[in-house]
Amino acid sequence: MLDPRLFILNAEIGFNAGDMIVQLVMFVILLALITKFAWRPLMNVMQEREEHVANEIDTAEKNRQESERLMKEAQDELKGTRENAQKIIDDARKTAKSEEAEMIQTAKSEAERIKESARQEIEQEKERAVLALQEQVGTLSVQIASKVIEKELTVDEQEKLINEYLEKVGESK
Structure with missing residues (x-):
């Protein structure tokens, strides 16, 4: 004989097909609602975030490459400037x-x-001094000679000397 307790236990533990179908339908509805209102927006946000991070990485890489390019250009320009400065310094030294x-x-x-100008001036002054000295010597000689002649010559001798001189002057003309 069957024990009535076994039926109660079965009813408590047992699987009720109706409840299972209701629970399955509710799960599907819940899954559809979660998919529509939570999962897709969440996936869209995650995809946007992934794209944003990828864009940021691309932008950072481009910025890094641009920075490297600009740094190389700056180094090249600095090198050129140093060369130009050295050239200017060398040119200034040569000049x-x-x-x-x-x-x-x-x-x-x-x-x-x-x-040369001083030497010529000295020579001219020397010549002038010699001429002046010669002139003075000549004048002094004439004065001395005239004094000597006046003292030693008599009037007759002076007349004779003058006449001889006049004759020589007349002959030379």
């Missing part, structure tokens, strides 16, 4: 040396010109 040599040559030429 300074050539100007220095030119100034030294000009100074030497000017000193030589001044020296």
Whole structure:
């Protein structure tokens, strides 16, 4: 004989097909609602976030590449600027040396010109001094000679000397 307790236990533990169908339908409805209102928006947000992160990574990579390019350009420009600055310095040194040599040559030429001018001036002054001295000597000689002649010559001798001189002057004409 069957024990009535077994039926009660079966009813309590047992699977009721109607309840299972209702629960399955509710699960499907809940799954559809979650999919429509939660899962798709969540997936859309996740996809947008993934795209945003991918874009940020791409942008960061592009910025890094651009920074490297700009840094290389800046280094090249700095190198070129340094080369130009060195060239300018070298040119300035060459110019300074050539100007220095030119100034030294000009100074030497000017000193030589001044020296020559002074030498010519000294020579002219010497000639003037000699001429003045000769003139003075001549004048003094004439004065001395006239004094000596006046003292030593008599009037007759002076007349004779004058006549001889006049004759020589007349002959030379």
